[in-house]
Amino acid sequence: MAHWLVKSEPEAYSWQQMQKDKKTGWSGVRNYQAANNMKAMKIGDTCFFYHSNEGKEIVGIVSVSKLYHPDPSDEDGKFGMVEMSAGKSFKTPVTLAEIKVHAKLKDMAFVKQSRLSVSPVTADEWKIICGLGGVK
DNA sequence: GCCAACGTTGGC
DNA sequence: GCCAACGTTGGC
Numbered sequence: 001m002a003h004w005l006v007k008s009e010p011e012a013y014s015w016q017q018m019q020k021d022k023k024t025g026w027s028g029v030r031n032y033q034a035a036n037n038m039k040a041m042k043i044g045d046t047c048f049f050y051h052s053n054e055g056k057e058i059v060g061i062v063s064v065s066k067l068y069h070p071d072p073s074d075e076d077g078k079f080g081m082v083e084m085s086a087g088k089s090f091k092t093p094v095t096l097a098e099i100k101v102h103a104k105l106k107d108m109a110f111v112k113q114s115r116l117s118v119s120p121v122t123a124d125e126w127k128i129i130c131g132l133g134g135v136k
Numbered sequence: 137g138c139c140a141a142c143g144t145t146g147g148c
Numbered sequence: 149g150c151c152a153a154c155g156t157t158g159g160c
Binding site for chain 3: 007009052053056096114115117
Binding site: 031032033113114115116 | 140
């Protein structure tokens with residue numbers, strides 16, 4: 001099973017909203033690299049849910065509940081979307097500042113490419129961050 | 137609010 | 149197909 005990190009601005013779509021919705025279509029991605037990452041997702045893959053701009057912290061876990069399929073909101077038909085289901089909330093959000101000073105986490109893809117909205121997470125990084133966040 | 141990083145667009 | 153100009157993202 002693979003792991004990922006997805007970003008969302010709380011103003012656009014917050015973790016609170018995600019939990020309320022239970023599941024949501026992850027549409028609106030208009031970046032090829034991010035779209036390629038979504039294409040590689042399998043049902044049951046888990047993703048960290050990161051709040052960008054406001055908060056700048058990982059607040060919970062979601063899982064892939066529908067594979068990559070065309071995004072109806074993309075008129076050109078170039079980009080697709082997946083569906084995410086809400087999972088556990090972090091007991092303690094893991095902040096970007098924390099990640100940046102952690103020897104094992106500071107080279108994470110989403111730190112290095114701050115503009116990429118969907119990025120891969122290694123098994124090690126997954127374990128460490130779950131530990132910091134207080135979830136298993 | 138500013139600015140760096142980076143992806144995209146369009147002229148040649 | 150290259151590259152300059154421009155727009156967007158996101159951290160600070």
